Amino acid sequence: MATTVALSKPKRRGRWSPWLFALPALIVYVGFLVYPALSSLWFSLTNWDGLSATYKFVGLDNYLKMPSDPVVVTAVKNNLIWTVVTIAVPTVIGLLLAIALNGKVHGKPILRLIFYTPAVLPLVSIASIWGWLYNPQYGAINSFLRLIGLDGLAQPWLGQDSTALWAVMVPAIWLRTGFPMLLYLAALQGIPNELYEAATVDGASKWQQFWNVTMPSLRPAHYIVLALSLIDSFKVFDMIYAMTYGGPGTSTQVMGTWMYFNVFQYYQAGYGTAIAVVITLVAIAVGIPYVRSQTKEAS
Amino acid sequence: MSTFSRRGFLGLTSAAALGAGLSACTGGGTSTGGGATQAASNNLRLFTYEGDETIGLLKAQLKKFDEQNGTTTTVDSLPGSGAAVYPDKLRTELLGGKGPDVWRIWGGQIGAPFAKAKQSLDLSPYYSKYGWDSKINTQAIGGMTFEGMKAGVPFVSLGIGAWYNKSLFAKAGVSGPPKSYAELEAINDKLVAVGVTPCGLGGKYGWDIMRLFEYLLEHTAGPELHDKLLTGDESWDRPEVVEAFALFKKWQDKKWLPQGALGLDPADIEPAYVQGKTAYTITGPWTEAAAILSAKKSSSAFGTFELPTDKTPARHSGFVEGYMINAKSGNADKAAALIDFIIQPATQKALQVTASTVKGAEPDPKTLPLAAEWAQKYGSNPFYTIQDQAFPKKQADQYFSVQSDLLQGSVKPDAAAKKMQEIVSAWAKS
Missing domain, CATH: 3.40.190.10 (Periplasmic binding protein-like II)
Incomplete structure (x- = not known):
């Protein structure tokens, strides 16, 4: 009997101890994430203007009117374009740079620094720099085009619907290439040289070595790069806000900026919050495969 | 155990993502508008x-x-x-x-x-x-x-008016401010002929380039109709508004506005008249301290005039x-x-x-x-009330969007007038 009591005490402590250790973090988590999240969910079902003390419950009205909002349609389209381009292009360029820098290249540390520097610059500074580069009259891009006789290609890059979104994507690609490059570089350095030696002995060409040795070895890095890039792409807000303010007109609005405009500028917090809920649900849906893959590996 | 862990992890991760995403759009989730009255103090x-x-x-x-x-x-x-x-x-x-x-x-x-x-x-x-x-x-x-x-x-x-660079006006052979709208157009032509962009306005945010359109509307519609248009008491779908939109497009097509004006930041382009890059801008008296004096320029090198509307009484924004x-x-x-x-x-x-x-x-x-x-x-x-204060922000942005479409040629002046009527009437009904 005495033995049973002696054994049961540590068991109880063991059951509750993890929760006690997690409690401070849980309190912060509940207070600063769960509660605001549930509040937002609630406000998305109201007509709150974001400023008044009162509001009315409107059910799913905010969600139902989204498909008929032409700016939401534009924003969804822009989000899709943004996501595809700003994931694919920096990832491919980052991989190519990593492969180039993994070889015997002079000044490797300086080149790494140069390629990674845009990633650490403040986004507003980047927006300002590129805003000037794109200036239709005095910007370096149009000046260069005129200098080499390509006057016809000089455009008001940020001032017309047809080029504005693409023009904002260029600096986004520029600043986001350094991150996959670093991850791929680290992963490349972890591939045992014996694999390449064996492939060479087997008569594999460089191209075959790339597809059959390098790429499979980079699979964990691909997961991380793609998942983080995906999350980054869904969060797009600052570049658009700083460079075009969603314009000309509403042509470069994305869901993030349109949510902001509704909540903070149009005094339609209920509708804006509903947009935020949709963005979040979509982000979770596309993030689940990554989470599953990570948990499978962990288990 | 492993099944439970994975699900648990998925659930927690999803909840965290949900929380992070949603919490970004609320300032704490209170609907009380900021709580109780603050305590008195000095x-x-x-x-x-x-x-x-x-x-x-x-x-x-x-x-x-x-x-x-x-x-x-x-x-x-x-x-x-x-x-x-x-x-x-x-x-x-x-x-x-x-x-x-x-x-x-x-x-x-x-x-x-x-x-x-x-x-x-x-x-x-x-x-x-x-x-x-x-x-x-x-x-x-x-x-x-x-x-x-x-x-x-x-x-x-x-009051909003034109602030101009005297030396650039002189370069174009312009002796003084215009007395009529026709004279203003003639000045613009002379400035373009000597390689000077007449009017420095930027379309980013919408409100800056709007100052030109509201002036043109005052010119075509006159004071009484203009005021009624702003309150939704008259339809925008009318010849005076169509004419104002047509003039607005004309200003861009004749290069009286900077190239790519729609994408320019007002903070960059407005002071261009002080820098000698544009002949004038449409702005208020704060520009003297903010643009002229802060650039260490003498006020005597610049001038100001009320944009001529050809209407009585003469009004400005x-x-x-x-x-x-x-x-x-x-x-x-x-x-x-x-x-x-x-x-x-x-x-x-x-x-x-x-x-x-x-x-x-x-x-x-x-x-x-x-x-x-x-x-x-x-x-x-x-x-007359400046138009970004005459309309709520949402309607003002829709209005800026119409201006943007018009300047890019995707909407014709008559369609722009119809669109404006839809925007204003929807607001007036709400």
């Missing part, structure tokens, strides 16, 4: 968007007020943010329950939401106590009165700015005393207010000669 906080060139003057005057009243007034400023950003910051502070006691704000539809949401105090008792009705320009008070509630004390009433008091401030009386101090003519002069609403506070011709000239020549002319 500490006042004033929130403004005063620029670097004048914030020192304001702080000096507030120090003077504090010495006289035993208060401690702190100032927060968000300079250069414009009406597109400043109200957001203010709103966030108010919802956070730590709003300022007094804040500066534009009139019209920019200040209106704060009164409508009862975040700003009804100042009628203080108007009686301090006799503001008799001290301040009546039209200006109207710009900060919402649904009968005097929610703000306007201290500045600013205008707006008011003033102060509001936080409805939850525990220091409303002291805040009102502070506002009364600020609108004293001596304080207004010390603050170098270029277009004060207070009698006896006209700008000093020695310090700001052009602003004084504008006030003397055109200050007493009536003005």
Whole structure:
């Protein structure tokens, strides 16, 4: 009997101890994430203007009117374009740079620094720099085009619907290439040289070595790069806000900026919050495969 | 165990992502509009968007007020943010329950939401106590009165006109400001002929390039119809509006506006007339301190004129700015005393207010000669409400979108007029 009591005490402590250790973090988590999240969910079902003390419950009205909002349609389209381009292009360029820098290249540390520097610059500074580069009259891009006789290609890059979104994507690609490059570089350095030696002995060409040795070895890095890039792409807000303010007109609005405009500028917090809920649900849906893959590996 | 862990992890990760995403759009999830009334104290906080060139003057005057009243007034400023950003910051502070006691704000539809949401105090008792009705320009008070509630004390009433570079006008052989719209067009042609972009306006945010369109609308529609259009009492789907949109497009097509004007930031392009890159811009008297004097240029190298509308009475675009008091401030009386101090003519002069609403506070011709000239020549002319204050922000953005489509050629003037009618009538019905 005495033995049973002696054994049961540590068991109880063991059951509750993890929760006690997690409690401070849980309190912060509940207070600063769960509660605001549930509040937002609630406000998305109201007509709150974001400023008044009162509001009315409107059910799913905010969600139902989204498909008929032409700016939401534009924003969804822009989000899709943004996501595809700003994931694919920096990832491919980052991989190519990593492969180039993994070889015997002079000044490797300086080149790494140069390629990674845009990633650490403040986004507003980047927006300002590129805003000037794109200036239709005095910007370096149009000046260069005129200098080499390509006057016809000089455009008001940020001032017309047809080029504005693409023009904002260029600096986004520029600043986001350094991150996959670093991850791929680290992963490349972890591939045992014996694999390449064996492939060479087997008569594999460089191209075959790339597809059959390098790429499979980079699979964990691909997961991380793609998942983080995906999350980054869904969060797009600052570049658009700083460079075009969603314009000309509403042509470069994305869901993030349109949510902001509704909540903070149009005094339609209920509708804006509903947009935020949709963005979040979509982000979770596309993030689940990554989470599953990570948990499978962990288990 | 492993199944439970994976699910648990998935659930927790999803909840975390949901939480992170949703929590980004709420300021704490309260619907009480910032909590209870703050406790009374001798500490006042004033929130403004005063620029670097004048914030020192304001702080000096507030120090003077504090010495006289035993208060401690702190100032927060968000300079250069414009009406597109400043109200957001203010709103966030108010919802956070730590709003300022007094804040500066534009009139019209920019200040209106704060009164409508009862975040700003009804100042009628203080108007009686301090006799503001008799001290301040009546039209200006109207710009900060919402649904009968005097929610703000306007201290500045600013008129928008043309500010030009004399040397560039001379280069084009232009002897002086235009007297008619036709003369203005002729000046534009002469400027383009000598390689000078006439009018420096930028389309980013919409409100800057809008100043040209509202002028053109005043020219084609005239004062009475223009006012009715702004309130939705007349249809926009009419020849006068179509003509104004056609003229707007003409300004761009004839290169009277900078290339790619729609993508330009007003902060970059407006001062271009001081730098000699454009001949003129459409702006208010603050440009003398903010663009001319800050660039160490002499005011004598520049001039100003009211854009000719060919209509009677001659009007220009205008707006008011003033102060509001936080409805939850525990220091409303002291805040009102502070506002009364600020609108004293001596304080207004010390603050170098270029277009004060207070009698006896006209700008000093020695310090700001052009602003004084504008006030003397055109200050007493009536003005129409600047259009980004005439419409709520959402409708104003829709209106900017129509302008953008028109300038890019995706919408014709008649379609733009129809679209504007849809926007304004939907707003008027709401």
